[in-house]
Amino acid sequence: MIQTVYIIGIGLIGGSLAKDIKKSRPDITIHGIDTSAQHLNEALELGIIDEKTTVEAIDKADLIILSTPVDAAVKLLPMLLDRVSDFGLVVDVGSTKSEICKVANAHAKRRNFLAMHPIAGTEFSGPKAAVANLFQQKTNIVCEIEKTAFKLQEKALNLFASLGMRMRYMHPESxxxxxxxxxxxxxxxxxxxxxxxxxxxxxxxxxxxxxxxxxxxxxxxxxxxxxxxxxxxxxxxxxxxxxxxxxxxxxxxxxxxxxxxxxxxxxxxxxxxxxxxxxxxxxx
Amino acid sequence: MIQTVYIIGIGLIGGSLAKDIKKSRPDITIHGIDTSAQHLNEALELGIIDEKTTVEAIDKADLIILSTPVDAAVKLLPMLLDRVSDFGLVVDVGSTKSEICKVANAHAKRRNFLAMHPIAGTEFSGPKAAVANLFQQKTNIVCEIEKTAFKLQEKALNLFASLGMRMRYMHPESxxxxxxxxxxxxxxxxxxxxxxxxxxxxxxxxxxxxxxxxxxxxxxxxxxxxxxxxxxxxxxxxxxxxxxxxxxxxxxxxxxxxxxxxxxxxxxxxxxxxxxxxxxxxxx
Structure with missing residues (x-):
């Protein structure tokens, strides 16, 4: 069971995921990481996250959601995979999938990674832009699912399905x-x-x-x-x-x-x- | 007082105007004219118009709203001005204003015409697309107001203001x-x-x-x-x-x-x- 979720980048998508995860599974603790101290404090004050933390602590995470801009995501991923526990999963939610999958495929812990793109959003950004039920009935494109450890994909996709996402499987280049x-x-x-x-x-x-x-x-x-x-x-x-x-x-x-x-x-x-x-x- | 309104072209705009006029002034009778017999019957069944009629009867109108496509509007206008009574007003609501104003300016009864463009709408068309309150707080561009008989402009603009329109005055070419x-x-x-x-x-x-x-x-x-x-x-x-x-x-x-x-x-x-x-x- 996923108990501890770390979200890196508490903006529109990361924040909205936090809100829905909390609603679907109140027992889960949400830890937030962001380069903006102001956004992180806002997220805490808004009750979007339970705790502020840093990447040093991510070995304790069951699920790490990487919801930064896509350039930061490809830079962070190798370090995150280095640190994630064998039972933890890093999921990225960016709007591009080829480059992040290439980076993941070059890493020894590829099994601990899942690439996806929930097609949902608004034109706003930052933690204040986070909205509940953003993913209800929305398509979630999942890439190279076969490269993720079976038990990890199952846990994660069950959680995302509980937020209302409909999974569609696709090659990253497509x-x-x-x-x-x-x-x-x-x-x-x-x-x-x-x-x-x-x-x-x-x-x-x-x-x-x-x-x-x-x-x-x-x-x-x-x-x-x-x-x-x-x-x-x-x-x-x-x-x-x-x-x-x-x-x-x-x-x-x-x-x-x-x-x-x-x-x-x-x-x-x-x-x-x-x-x-x-x-x-x-x-x- | 305007008592008898004729609407030529009972689509999204003509139909929505009919609905709001009826709501604002239940004493007004709305007569509908359309080249499509089907649309005209629909408008009657939906209660958008009170009666079906033809252009031959427009000498009885206090207000004639020309809400056809803009090519039909420029063709119809001279004949409408020929037939309108001295106390009647023809108003066009099309998305282009230069050509219709040129046609109007060439007519002896220019004083019985008012050019306007209520900036409101949806992507749908036909009488079924007509919606109530479409013009609430919407801009209505009025062109060459000084060429319309004072008493006629006053009556018409009072009616349109009662539907929530904010008037803006502009040259047709601008x-x-x-x-x-x-x-x-x-x-x-x-x-x-x-x-x-x-x-x-x-x-x-x-x-x-x-x-x-x-x-x-x-x-x-x-x-x-x-x-x-x-x-x-x-x-x-x-x-x-x-x-x-x-x-x-x-x-x-x-x-x-x-x-x-x-x-x-x-x-x-x-x-x-x-x-x-x-x-x-x-x-x-």
Whole structure:
């Protein structure tokens, strides 16, 4: 039975996991580790963690959740695996999976590691952004499950299933390729929409009175944390560039249709993309 | 006092206006006109309109709301102004304002017309998409108010204010320039995001399990009606092309930063765009 959980990085995801674990299993003690003393104190005051601790103590953990930005995660992992007990498991929850799996695969204690990506979140960050029930009915991508010790994967996946996650098993490279389309591109699309509008309208503040719910929804992800997203784009650079190239090419084609007064073509582009309705209904 | 309202085009906007007018002023009779007999019957069954009618009867209207797609609106307006009584007012609620104002300005009964754009909506269409309280605390852009007969503007704006709308006065060309950034670009951004993802993932349906709330929010507007949006892009072509050019240029710059491993630059782009938080908070 998992009794002691250490969470490294008490932000939106780490903090939300802490909240739900505590709710599902009140007997578990949650220990928090964070490079920000302020975040760690906030997490303690908010009751998200039971105790503050440091990486030196992680040999006492049954489960270590690595929920830092993905560049910190790949740097920390070897040291964490060095220190974890034979009965402990390190789980990472980052948005990229290839690089962390490579690092894990090079370590003698690969069996004590599980790579996963719960597809859940908001545009906010830090312990105050932690919310209960964030993972209810959400997909959790699990990579290279066969490389994790059987008893450890069973304990961990039972716990995560109790938070409402639906497990999907995928190769890390497939994960990174597809998540570039399904998540990373949305973020760049929103950031550049925000940039385009801010640049144009910076001298006319009243103009933002014209922002409706459509703009708000489309630009929402542009509120996301650059400290979290820069290392994701770095690690998944090749896939992200590919999606961006296709997105730019589709936008350029749409512009060409407008320029050449081909409004039948414009209609057709939108009509065909309305198919997204069925897809989104399918996932709800 | 307005007693008789005719609504031409009983969809999302026309239907939502009908609902709120009825709630605010139960004494008003709402007459519906639509090219779709099915939509008109639905509107009657849903209690959105009190009676079905035709344009031949509009001389009896105190207020005529023109809420068709914008290409139909510019075609219908001269005939409506020909027929409207001296004490009646035609109001258009489309997403483009320059072309309709030009048509109105060429008509002898310009005083019986008011151009406005309530910035409210959802991605759905038709009478079933009509919702109550859609206009509460929403901006309503009013163009060339000085060209409308004083008594007629007063009656109409009092009614629309009673639905919760906040009036903003703007020149039609300024409206079309700014709305291209604040609304039209968001729609193209979402449609092309949807297209890019559908094209890539069409043979792998399971992949949509990876869609999180971020993708859903960013792509939401790609569910919008092509019949409504094609004529908007046509009428506002020049402004829309300009916004698209800037958006594509910003995306291309972001891609170049990734390709040249300039992750400080990538961070800076996102950090600066986070400023959208303050703007969005400011408009709420």
């Amino acid at each position: 994960h990174d390729k597809h998540i570039a389309y399904m998540s990373h591109l949305s973020h760049i699309s929103a950031f550049m929409l925000g940039k385009t509008v801010i640049e144009k309208e910076k001298n006319e503040r009243d103009i933002f009175d014209m922002a409706g719910s459509g703009f708000e929804s489309t630009v929402r992800l542009a509120k996301s944390s650059p400290a979290m997203w820069t290392p994701i784009f770095k690690q998944n650079k090749d896939n992200v560039i590919e999606t961006l190239q296709e997105y730019i090419s589709n936008l350029t084609h749409f512009k060409t249709l407008l320029e050449s007064d081909d409004f039948e073509g414009v209609y057709k582009e939108m009509d065909e993309t309305n198919y997204i309705k069925q897809i989104l209904n399918g996932i709800q | 409206h079309d320039k700014h709305i291209a950034y604040m609304s039209h670009l968001s729609h193209i951004s979402a449609f092309m995001l949807g297209k890019t993802v559908i094209e890539k993932e069409k043979n792998e349906r399971d992949i949509f399990d990876m869609a999180g709330s971020g993708f859903e929010s960013t792509v939401r507007l790609a569910k919008s009606s092509p019949a409504m949006w094609t004529p908007i892009f046509k009428q506002n072509k020049d402004n829309v092309i300009e916004t698209l050019q800037e958006y594509i240029s910003n995306l291309t710059h972001f891609k170049t930063l990734l390709e040249s491993d300039d992750f400080e630059g990538v961070y800076k782009e996102m950090d600066e765009t986070n400023y959208i938080k303050q703007i969005l908070n400011g408009i709420q």
